[in-house]
Amino acid sequence: MLPARHFTDTRSQHQTLRSFLTNCRPATAPFNVVQRLTAGLTTLDNKLISQHKKQRRHGVERSKGLRKKQIASPVPEILQQNDNGEEVLDAVLGIEVQDPSQREPVLFFITVFHGKDLYPSPLACLPAEFDTSRQILACRYRVLRKIGEGTFSQTVCAQDLYYPGRHLVAIKIMTISYNAIGVQESKLLRYLNAKNEDSDTHIVRLLNTFVFENHFCLVFEYLGGGTISIPQNYSEQERLHILRKVACQLxxxxxxxxxxGVIHADLKPENIIGLTVDSYKLKVIDFGNALSSDDVYHYYETFEIQSLLYRAPEVLLGLPFGLEIDMWSLGCLLCEYWLGHPIFRSSTADGMVRAITDVLGYLPDAPYKNGKFIIRGTLESDSELDDDKAHDIKSRKLRIARLSEILQSRNIDFINFVNDIFHYDPSERPKPVEALCHRFLAPLFPYKMLVDNYNVS
Known part of the structure; x- marks a missing residue:
């Protein structure tokens, strides 16, 4: 063991060290050497942070921390710079641990950083050969890099040190003021994951939750494929095959x-992630806006739900809505995958309604004339303003031709599939199970097509 002179000879620091070493002892299953170290970090971190806060209250500047010349020779020089450019080390603790798998003791270094990094005051505990700038969350997850950021949270890729393979996970760190959204999302995902553990529902799996620096954190399986895209230089048949696979999974x-009985309410390309690179196996993520179909009335005042480019017309015009709004978003997604850009584009709700009617024709008076938000020139009763447009809405053939022109495809099954999903009447939109039986997806289910052709009962 390192001699006692390597640590300041004070009673409080001896107590801190003793507490740390006690907590390092495995209490359950045999842990590896890193796990034994990480098991005792919470107590040490809290005491050191408390000590620093006490020093600040007494006017002690951070630059008066341990200096380079005070560091024991076996400890590597892991230094930071303060605001004056001086090299400072907040705290370093060297511990020699006997690993049963090693003939010689292994020296580990535990560094407490209090810098201005993405995560303030984290405790990093890594073997000496690892990059000590990487941080440990919940004494278990070693942060590797940031992979996403939004209004409510940011997401990092991390290694789970509790498993020998150190498999990757994605950790969603909520903004403190939006912790309640993270808690609600975790409850919903536990409900969804627990109900179907064996089969693949293409719903992301929640692995764990914890609180870090008052931030609620959700640990998910890591999906390394990124967002889905279909190369535009592929042949139409290749692109249609990929689109069928994506549609089937969604x-x-x-x-x-x-x-x-759950509405995702935020289906968009950023929330559809591939499992691996160059793979079209995918999962749906981000259930922060999801809600039960029984709770939709909470949105009947503002109707602020769904991303604007993927928002269903009943939501845009302020009508009661339900599970069918996800099917509309699915139609928008599939068209965007096909075109490489959104099929309906505008920066305002009024503009979105006009963009939709430009493609699909006037909205029927029933039920849209009873909407909370009436947009002049978008209903059938406004048809005298544009005779050509009124004629288009009455003719399915002309609507199909318009979709075929915009989607730049002559595959009638594909056009009919999209047209059915974009039905203005939510009750007439196909349910997911009905859409799976559509002729467009038949090449994925050859047995189903054979049964239909021969009318086997």
Whole structure:
């Protein structure tokens, strides 16, 4: 063991060290050497942070921390700079641990950083050969890099040190003021994951939750494929095959959500992630806006739900809505994957309604004339303003031709599939299980097509 002179000879620091070493002892299953160290970090971190706060209250500047010349020779020089450019080390503790798998003791270094990094005051505990700038969360997850950021949270990729393989996880760190959203999301995902543990529902799996620096954190399986895209230089048949696979998986997810009475309410490309690079196996993520179909009335005042480019017309015009709004978003997603850009584009709700009617024709008076938000020139009763447009809405053939022109495809099954999903009447939109049986997806289910052709009962 390192001689006692390497540590300041004070009673409080001896107590801190003793507490740390006590907590390092494995209490359950045999841990590896890193796990034994991480098990005692919470107590040490809290005491050191408390000590620093006390020093600040007494006017002690951080620059008066341990200096380079005070560091024991076996300890590597892991230094930071304060505001004056001086090299400062907040705290370093060297511990020699006997690993049964090693002939010689292994020296580990535990460094407490209090810098201005993304996560303030984290405790890093890593073997000496690792990059000590990487941080440990919950004494278990070693942060590698940031992979996403939003209004309510930011997401990092991390290694789970509790497993020998150190597999990757994604950790969603909520902004403190939005912790309640994270808590609600975790409850919903536990409900969804627990109901179907064996089969693949294409819903992201929640692995763990914890609180870090008052931030609620959710630990998910790591999906390394990124957002889905279909290369525009592929042939039409190749692109259609990929689109069928994507549509089938998304419909499977929506079928499961519908069975559970859950509306995702935020389907968009950023929330559809591939499992691996160059793979079109995917999962639906981000259930922060999801809600039960019984709770939709909470949005009947503002109707602020769904991302604007993927918002259903009944939401845009302020009508009661339900599970069907996810099917509309699915139609927008599939068209965007096909085109490489959103099919309906505007920066305002009024503009979105006009963009939709420019493609699909006037909205029917029933039920849209009873909407909370009436937009002049978008209903059938306004048809005298544009005779050509009124004629288009009455003719399915002209609507199909318009979609075929915009989507730049002559595959009639694909156009009919999209047209059915974009039905203005929510009750007429196909349910996910019905859409899975559409002729467009038949090449993925050859047996189903054979049964239909021969009318086997």
């Amino acid at each position: 419909l499977t997810a929506l079928m499961y959500l519908r069975g559970m």
